[in-house]
Amino acid sequence: MVYVERELSSFQLAAGAPSAGATATSFSLVSSPKAPFKDFVYTLEFPLANALRVTLTGPDRPLPPHDNVVLKTAPVEFTIALLNERTCEAVIPFPQPGNTPDLDGAHKARELRLNWADSILLEIWEDDGAGGKVRVCGDLASRSYALTEHGVMRHWWIERDNLHLGLGEKAGPIDLTGRSFQITGSDSACYDAYETDPLYKHTPFLVSTPRAVEGRQPRSTYAIYHATNSNALWDIGRHHDDPWGYFKTFTQDWGGLEEWYLFGKGVKEVTRTWAEIVGKPMLVGRDWLGYLASGMGLGESDEPIAQELLSQWPALCKKHDIPCSAIHFSSGYTVDPETGNRNVFTMNTKRYPDFKGLVGGLHKAGIKVVPNIKPYMLNIHPQYAKVHDNDGLFYDDHLKAPAQTRIWSSGIGCNGKGSWVDMTSPAGRQWWADGVKSLIDAGMDGMWNDNNEFSLHDDEFLAHNDFPHAFVSPAAPGKAKVGLLGRMINTEMVAKTSHDTLLAANPERRPYVLTRSGNVGAFKYACGTWTGDNETSWKNLRGSQPIQLNCGISLMQSTGSDIGGFGGPLPSPELFVRWVQLGVTHARFCIHAFKPSKDDPSGASATNTPWMYPAVLPVIRDAIKWRYAFLPYFNSLMWGSHDDAEPTNAWLGWGEFASDPNVYTDKVLNGFDAWIGAGQLLSVPALHEGELTRDVYLPKASASDTSLYFDLHSPHGQYAAGTTVSIATPLEHMGLLAREGAAIPIGKNYHTVTQRTGPARTTPDGVDIELEEDGGVVGLDDFRGLLIFPGEKGGYTRTWTEDDGISRAPARADIEVTYTAGAEITVAAQFTVHDFKPLWGRALHVFLPLGDVRVVKGAKAVERDGRVAYVVDVL
Template sequence: MLVERPLTNLAPASQQPSDAFKLTNEQGFEWSLSFLTPTIYKITVVGPNHPLPQQSNVHWSNKPLAVSAKVDTGAQKATLSVDGLAHEVTVQFDDTPIVEIHETVEGSNDKVRIFGDNPHKSYCYSETGVTRYTRFNNQNLHIGMGEKAAPLDLTHRSFCISGSDSASYDAYRTDPLYKHTPFLMSLPKPFDADGEPQPLTSVVGIYSASNSDANWDVGRFIDEPWGMFKKYAQHYGGLEEYIILGEQAQQVVTQFSDLVGRPLLVPRDWLGYLASGMGLGESDVPIAQELLSGFPGTCKQHDIPCSAIHLSSGYTVDGEGNRLVFTMNTRRYPDFAELVKTFHKAGIRVTPNIKPYVAQAHPHYQKLYDAGALFTDPNNGNKPVVTRIWSSGIGCTALGSWVDLTSKAGREWWRQGALELCKLGVDSLWNDNNEFLLFDDAFICKNELDGDAKVDGNRTGKPTPVGALGRMTNTELMARESHQALVTQHPDRRPFVLTRSANVGTQKWAASTWSGDNRTSWHNLRGSIAMGLNAQMSLMQSYGNDIGGFAGPLPSPELFVRWIQSGITQPRFCIHSFKPCKEDPTGVKLNNLPWMYPEVVDIIRTTIKRRYELLPFINNLNWRSHLAAEPMNTWLGWNEFAADPNVYSREVLEGFDYWIGHGQLLVAGAYHENELTRRVYLPAAGKEDTKVYYDTHSPFKVYKSGQWVENVSTPLSHFAVFAREGTVVPVGLGKVTITQNEGPATITCSGTKILTEQEGGQCVYDDWRGIEVFPSPVDAKSPSEYTYSWIEDDGVSAKPAVAEFKVDISSSQDEVSVKASATKSDFKPLWGNTLWVILPRADTRKVQGASKTMLYKGQTAYAITVSGL
């Protein structure tokens, strides 16, 4: 049984440094509060057998601000201040330490507590770990924690902060899933417990910087004598916690990224349709390479643009069915490098699957064993840990060992194996099955860390129980070595590592992730929406799920269409599965493929092409994520829409609608069988919001903000999308496009030139650009003026030149004025200086000063000239 002991009898240190307020006790524990900025606070607790967590997640290098403490010795209370502090921060220390943060309510002198430690039981320690109790406001909305099961609101729920190989999980019930993200945000609502309006106060985020497993309870656990509380129980080590304040949730997320790093910039090609080769890649008759070589031609035959192929681990399978990482089944793949070139000619990038364990049948197993590159068991003579791992096929296990990537030998072996794959011309590395779910915390890892993984000499360097270090330190190191292999082989190109599992530190190396091995069902499609929103709001901003479901039965044609429709509006659009239940006429097992249902292939083709049309818009959102940590998808109450009380209704919070591009496009998909109409809420940004929403599929329908819309049409042919007034959507061609006439965008990692359609290939040059513009409507009494900007680059380079464009929009009853300029032009887009303006379909106004027109999807588009190019 876990025994918790409250941290008590603390007193101010006799010699307080100027950069922190510290309390100590006779047991040898030290509690400390420092201010990294006026809105980022750091709390640490260290003591006997409770060192600070060993981690490289936080990379903050600036010195803390100088702290002034006004101590009331009688009340045993300190009031702290630093330059720029807008909140009242106090520390009570007559019992356990109690931090409270108050802010002044706008328009009054009233102060409200926005954060507080739980009285009498705020900080507790166990034999190995620490538990935090903070006040719980059950009226607040709680979001974040990375990848957690639906619904969106985490209130009154509890979670395991760990990673597991959660194959075929339930998107509403399974916990944990694949990620380790101890980051929680508490968002106030614009009304009190009685439903009366109240001013919004600051959003509060809490991040606990440890890779150790933990449990987060968000008001589910009740122990009446101690009041209402949230509980964070970290299994090992002392506490390193960051409290982050922001007027809106985005400010908290951006500051979180200041601590741990911005999301990496995803190469443009990985924003298109990403295909799966698993069913083809496992084939022996015909051989996999023969089948996969025909994939680009099949895409061309069905007129389906495709940007990348995932080569599952079938290329490593030996004659006994064992998956042996970094080996090659030369019977299935007689010339792997030539296969890569075949894909590259078609403009399809390649990412092979790699797994961080070795079966005992692996030719390097004994070498790794002898080098000390495997985890060891102190209860079994320090022999390497042998466990059962997925190796011989779905549902089968084989004996083997996880590679200890905290060991120098393990990292060197992994780095070399990854580099050899890169030398074959692959564009990316796909880190899979990397949860390192060793079943005993006492197993030992070498902890021989170096470079970016090393924190300091006091926290690294000697063998450590894997529970204390944190299993996912290995996940991070695996991503680092894969990243470095790509950088070594292709130094001028933007590295792209895809990872299934992740701790917070992994995002420094892996640009993208996904929701793991989901299961086909309408239920799981619905649950995936909330999973993706919480993940993106926790800095996993290139996130998606396996379209159509990885495990389980094949999706029905309707379910497949609806999943694809949802997928094209998410950061990562990948149709991937293992579906050994449908065969083509040759007897080859197939997985989810866009053309597998002829009766709906036209809808799917149109939908995927719409993804490619949206790539300039999505690429700009990718840039916004990288520069400012802005998620591509957010819930309907994000930022200024938090003031709308209706977004907190159960129907919205447990619904499935979201923004793509905050405040721009509202996506309202169909997530139930035979759902041909929808009820949709259009949020308002405050009481004075007069903006309208355009139903992009019903050209004569325009709606005011802050209302429910009934009977929104969602036929199988399309989902519903509402464009908020002022929205501008840059669009391109519905094909795989090449952004340069020459240079890195035309030559792949194998040195192969991408072939255009004119050369018999499947790609075209990115030589046309439009903007879909949604101005004030014709009948607006006071038309508003709007400005929008976006970024373009070659999508490939590690240090890209960029072009930045701005459009200014105004309107009258007769015409719309759109003025475009290049505010930065280091990158020269192939579309030159001609920009085509596309108004809503029912809008018959002309564009002022247009030089020419063209027919675009049955409506008139107007050409304007971009100045400054």
């Protein structure tokens, strides 16, 4: 992409700018009256003590309209240490005394140096630990700010040795350095997980973190966030241009800048700070953490009809002993039986003669239902004229008509003429809300917002620009250009309308909205996402892991991939097993596909199902049941995500492990191991064909860390932190290690409910889930085990959280366990918060590592699932 780049320069102090030694909450420059570009204003402030906000606006460059930022605190006051107006420079120390926040774990004295003698030059310096200063980040001299046709271009010098992470959903590998990325959403069906860009999300949040080097004090980690919905481009040192050499560039297509700098100790601190600015991840309902079934092949069937196939799903799960928590209804239910086209929010009564009855039957079996909905209309849609007449469609000012384009309508590669619904208009939102309400009335438990990238191929299309909430800088009333508003505000509005309609219908329940696309603001309303329509291959299986980890850094922490691959050929049995084994370690676990060839030589069905390969069904079953046994752990991890922005799946350098130089080596960094809850479980997946063993590096939390790692599959597997060891990964299981001091709550290895009565037992349509004691397959969550991993000596404390898994404002129980290692193990547990009363009461079954013959002092030994457990009362 080529841009016209016009350098911005000739700035001077704004009227009323603070003098040296003065205290202020902002500092501003204005372009000189003699400058080529007049009336541009540059302002900086500190919304948090470790976060700097810069804005740059001009006559035709307004602040980007958005509501992606939720932080409401007043800017922090700062004092200018040096202001030399003649040489055009200012120095601002930060954090200011008394304002060092818990968010900034680095606790370093920094200073902001600003020079505007030529172009604006902003740099951040900090103490280097040896009495000097080191530059953390800074603008590219004489080329920092420039204008493009409608937007702004930014250049910085690049830390070539740093890792660059984040940007949401970006193709692997995890380190983004030396590459360039489009910041936009695209329907990237059957993408390459290492090559394709863009994918589905719009996340202009880039982290730069130094590699740990032995004997050198690391610089702070920092992140840059652009609060805009405009399309953009991030180049992270791919472009080389003398005399500047390598640098990094952000090019925003439309509008002025709102740019945030965040500083802290490692990736964990800046991610946590960003969550304060844009909002922490939503709390996901417990049932959405189990096995989520799906399959277009079932919902598209005319003979036998789809309802017949889907109604058999609970029986098939019971026959094959596969627990299942929810099923997705693909858009086949909306297909017009005469034309074969999808008309959103309509019903194919031939395929689904009793839709509500089908849903009720699934509910009785404990399976929640979420339908696929899409924010566009073919021009033959029965409500197209009504929405058009009420100004609910985007407008093409050149043709003086609704903006029309080609949209996906029926089978693979098929499209029809239609329009995206303008969700910035009251009519568009009302159409969507009415449709969502009709599905809620049919018994739906949540909404699956799909195909919502708003692929409008002209920035000049006009949107209604009427929003139900305040923007940071709302555009003028009336129509606004899509380029300035950004397509993704519509994706956010789709999520908000789905969320609000669900909440209005069932205010006591946690709304569940799944979204394929999204901007930063969309995740205030959508609690789940996935990495879109991937393609079946070993390469794409491997690539799904770095995508997952960058999503976690970018606050999309309830995500996963379509297990087995959405498009392309059916996976081989081995590939399918390995994808399931990886998928059960991710926050969202969904087997979903559309395999159009029903004559596949393997004889398998036209979709991915757990039982499609009888020879490996026992292995698939074991992996899914492992997921259910560990559901209390995943539920607690989602609380950690919601409370503290901790990703469920984290890269090996997360938190305290950032100090380990070995996690930055190419072999480890470009491998596929990841934390499932940092510092507790280490996932060691086998992602290459025929890979029966894996070399794995065991991260150290500090140079003196002597912790052990325990192989969950071997009684002899105990290894020292900081070493590389070989782990068995036979087809029967993935590699899984626990770090010394972990405490992992577990439950039954099948679907359970947390209440005998109430919203966890009764679905919104009034159907009671049938319990196993009454002939069903769903049990009660009345058993709690705890896996602990003591070393030879030492004391350890961990806490986990439980709730009913469904309430919008849930009561919670926080359980703290402390255990001490010696010749015997002592274990004490207590409720530090006990507002929620779990069905398992106070009896905690404690399991020691495989091969550990010590006993838990004072606890009764019982046999459970072929192992010895020690029953401890929780106080």
